[in-house]
Amino acid sequence: MRVTKLLHTRMRVSDMDQTIRFYQHVLGLEVLERKVSPRGSHLAFLKVPNSEELIELCSFPASGPVTVQEDLVHLAFQVENLDDTIRALDAKQVKITDGPTKTSSGSRFIFIDAPDGYEVELIERPPGTALV
Secondary structure (H helix, E strand, O other): OOOOOOOEEEEEOOOHHHHHHHHHHOOOOEEEEEEEOOOOOEEEEEEOOOOOOEEEEEEOHHHOOOOOOOOOOEEEEEOOOHHHHHHHHHHOOOOEEEEEEEOOOOOEEEEEEOHHHOEEEEEEOOOOOOOO
């Protein structure tokens, strides 16, 4: 067997509407679809600009609120200009929880928190820098 493509990543969330607002208004993601699964999970599929992979948000109220362990999971997004990104986050009153940090390759990154404690890494890479 050989996997050919990553389609989506699922993240369980406590408050679907709050989480969607964060990803739409802070990061500019687009909601492609919302639905309820046969077992009662509320699902939303978010499109990331310039990427084929989707983020699937899942809220299952019957199982209670989500508790994310510290440093367990994060999503990383590339940004064109980290300084512009920091200014935009400040204007939206989004707190930077770590950084900015510069790597040996010249990349710079910051972290912010999404609802439920998921971390989001925002990375500016110099042209020609490797993906990782």
